[in-house]
Amino acid sequence: MYKILGKTLAVAVLSMLASLLISFAFVPLMGGKVAGAGLVMTIVCPIVISIPASLVHFYRGEKLRSTNAALAAAKDELSAAYARLQHQAQRDALTGLLNRATFLAELEGRSDAGMHGGLLFLDIDHFKSVNDRFGHAVGDEALARVGAVFSELALEDDLVGRLGGEEFAIFLNAASPERMLDHSQIVREAVEAIDLTAPSGQRIPLGISIGAFHCAPRFNPAEALAASDRNLYRAKSAGRNMVVA
Template sequence: MNSILVRSGVVALASVVASLVLAVSIVPALGGTVDGNAWMMCVLCPLLIAWPASAYTFWQSDRLKSAHRELARTHAQLAAAHRRLAEKASRDDMTGMLNRETFFARLDRSRRRSDRGTLLIIDADNFKAINDNYGHLTGDEALLLIAEAIRSGVRSGDVLGRIGGEEFGAFLTGAGEQEARQVAERVRREVESISFQPKEGQMLPLTVSIGGTVCASEATVPELVRAADRLLYEAKHRGRNRVIIGKAPVSRAA
């Protein structure tokens, strides 16, 4: 308020000065004289009109600026909340990895940017038996340990998602067959080294089977998934706790 009074006072004084200058310049030119009443009117009128008018204008201007600042702050908060909600909606609630829909959308975008990379599908071995014998809460504990081991095994920048109950996807950006095999084996060993005790004094081994397909430039995302799935099932049939990496066959129109 003090700032408004000071600013409006300055405007009022400037108006008084302007009024006096005009009176002194114009009235004699028109053949008149500036007497005491004229001087008083030149001072009082600007003070009575300009001061309250400018004070009201400055007050409204400050309110408008404050409203704009509050609006900008609220907009920023809403944008941040929207980003948080969008991020939450894209994540699996339990593991924090990308959910199935978001993982495959990210895979598709990555494939559009670059033809290079390898898709891994990682499935926990004998996981139904854990749920059946120890309960789903224990199964969830095991799944969280497996998810953390997968995170430890992949590289920074690789795309991870939970694409099924006990099935995970990993897109190894830019990785060829040899590097993908090394990463997949590291993931397998990380899971195998977990010390999981569903009951005190009872150790239960955790393992995963991994099927991986090196991305051909012409391959679509569904073709990559089908190829990785076939190799995953092959790893299961060959005894589980193993990695099989291959190349995706590409269907070509006749």
């Protein structure tokens, strides 16, 4: 408000000075004299007229700026909220990894773009027994810890998703068969090294079976997933906690 009053007084002073300048410049040319009531009117009129007009003008201008600022802030908040919702819609709530629908859509996008790489289908070994023996809270912690390992080991362009339950998938973007196998073993060992303990203090060993399949450019996502799933089944049948490609 003080800012508005300051601007209003400045306009009033400028208006008065302009009025005096005009009067003293032109009135004598017309044979008149700026004095007495004429001088008072020259001073008072611009002040009386400019003050209310300026107050209204500056008040509305300030209100409009405040409204525009509030709208801009609301727009930014809405954009941020939309981004958060979009992120949440694409992510698994427990692990923060891509959910099944998003992972499959991204995998199809990589295929359409002509990318190649390694596709891993991963399943936590004996996960049901973890839930049955130690409770679902411990099972959820196991899922979250395993998901964190996958995220930490992945490169920026890799895809990491939770397909459901204790099943996960990783697409190693542009990876060679050698990198695919090396990464699979690193992941398996990292999961095995997770220090998960029950409320009683008992350590809960974790293992993971991995089916790996190398995808050529323009691969068929459904066929690639089916192939890696078959390799996962072979890994489980052969004793679990191993990689089959």
